[in-house]
Amino acid sequence: MKRIDILLTQSLIQDDLGLKDKNVIILDVLRATTTMTIALVNGAKEVIPTENIATAVRVAKGSKNSLLCGERNGKVVDGFNLGNSPLEYTPEVVKDKSLIFSTTNGTLAIIKSKFAKNCVLCSFVNISAIVDYVNSIDEDFTIICSGKLNDFCLEDAVCAGMLLSKLNAGRNLELRDSEIAALNLCNDLAMLLNVPSKEKILRLFHSSEHGKYLTSIGLEDDLEISSRLDSYPVIPIFRNGVVKFKEQFEGETSQKLNMKRVNIGVKREDGKKEKISES
Ligand code: MLT
Numbered sequence: 454m455k456r457i458d459i460l461l462t463q464s465l466i467q468d469d470l471g472l473k474d475k476n477v478i479i480l481d482v483l484r485a486t487t488t489m490t491i492a493l494v495n496g497a498k499e500v501i502p503t504e505n506i507a508t509a510v511r512v513a514k515g516s517k518n519s520l521l522c523g524e525r526n527g528k529v530v531d532g533f534n535l536g537n538s539p540l541e542y543t544p545e546v547v548k549d550k551s552l553i554f555s556t557t558n559g560t561l562a563i564i565k566s567k568f569a570k571n572c573v574l575c576s577f578v579n580i581s582a583i584v585d586y587v588n589s590i591d592e593d594f595t596i597i598c599s600g601k602l603n604d605f606c607l608e609d610a611v612c613a614g615m616l617l618s619k620l621n622a623g624r625n626l627e628l629r630d631s632e633i634a635a636l637n638l639c640n641d642l643a644m645l646l647n648v649p650s651k652e653k654i655l656r657l658f659h660s661s662e663h664g665k666y667l668t669s670i671g672l673e674d675d676l677e678i679s680s681r682l683d684s685y686p687v688i689p690i691f692r693n694g695v696v697k698f699k700e701q702f703e704g705e706t707s708q709k710l711n712m713k714r715v716n717i718g719v720k721r722e723d724g725k726k727e728k729i730s731e732s
Contacts, residue, residue, distance in 0.1 A: 456593045457620055459613045459631045463562040464603035473568040476592055478575050478583060478616065479691070480609045481599035483663050484537050485559020486689075487576040487679045489696055492522075492542035492552055494685050500696035501553045502560040506530055509555040519551040523560070527663075527670055530555065538675050558599040563691050566597070572691040577612055577654055577679065582686040584619045586699070594620075607638070607661040614639025615649060655680040 466472060479486060489500045498518070503509040506523070510532075513521050521533040529536030535546070537556055554560050566572040571590065575583040587594055596616055598609035614635035620626070621636075628636070642657045643649055658664035658676040667675055678684075688699040 454587075454591050454593060454620070454624065454626070456627050457596060457617050457632065458593075458629070459596045459598070459610075459617065459635050461598050461610055461613075461631050461635070462600035462603055462605050463558070463565060463597055464600070466562075466565045466597065469565055469568055472566050472595065472597075474570045476571040476587075476590065476594040477566045477569040478573050478587070478594055478596045479559070479562050479566060479599065480575055480596065480612050480616075481556075481559030481562065482576040482608045482612050482679055483606075483658065483661070483667065484539060484675055484679060485554070485556045485599065486574040487578055488537050488539040488542060489552075489554065489559075489574055490576060490579055490685050490687060490689050491539040491678075492547050493689055493696070493698060494687055495542055495544045496548035497542070497552050498549050499551050500689075501551060501694065502563040502691070502696065503553060503555045504561060504564045506555050509533075509553045513553050516551050516553070518549065519553055520547070522552045523555040525557060527667055527672065538672055539678050540674055558601060558603075562597050562599040563696070566691060567694070569691075574689040574691065574696060575612070575616065577615075577682050578685045579683065579687050579689075580612065580615060580649075581619070581683045582688055584616065586688050587620060601663055606663055607642070608658060608664065610635050611639050611643050611654075611657060615643055618644075649682055651680050651682050654682065 501512060503512055509521055513519050520535055522535040523530050523533055524537040535541045573583055596613045598613055600606045617632055618636055618639060643654050645653055658680060664676050689696050690699050690702060692702055
């Protein structure tokens, strides 16, 4: 791994091919990637990000056992089942459900990564698990800050700086201005004696534009749960249009492989000498 690039706003991604075959980390700490992670931990079957409300409604029509989820201006979308507060995604509500999401910034950044080689979702609640995952791959990565309406937002940049500082430990990665800026913001606003501090992160949320806005519409508790460092050490991966845990995708792959073996076995058993085709 030589480089970790940070895109401080997703508006820097001109088109979907911009991230083709790249390794990508998506950040939307207030609140999309935090909420999706907690929803999967609480037993949701999968998260299906969509680029807009109309698409979400269309996808929901075609799927059983699903919920429409998302926000505009921080509030639940009219006609949707759930908003974007992590506190709404309890086990009773989401267990085994497909969650079809549309949010202002986070889902757009995820959709822009559909041609990426690897795409993982990160926030403060799973940051160390993502660092371990990236270290295990040991290739260059691009960190994408979802931002706020294609503009810069403090909380995503600080989280990106914390990711970079953890990944740069023992390495001498090439740093551009964006990376140096994010590192300094993190050191200033989230570290205490060089240690990530939940208290400082919560203070950062209360001083950020979006944190103040969410508090003004009665969603202050979302800031507290989103500041709980490493409270959900899991790896949500976006692949083939859905977000699931790494293990779930691996489980499916080995299942498919087993099926393949069974099919080949069955074919052989009927003793026909024909060429066995890959099913
Ligand atoms: C987003 O994806 O735009 C944010 O998560 C918005 C929010 O939850 O308030």
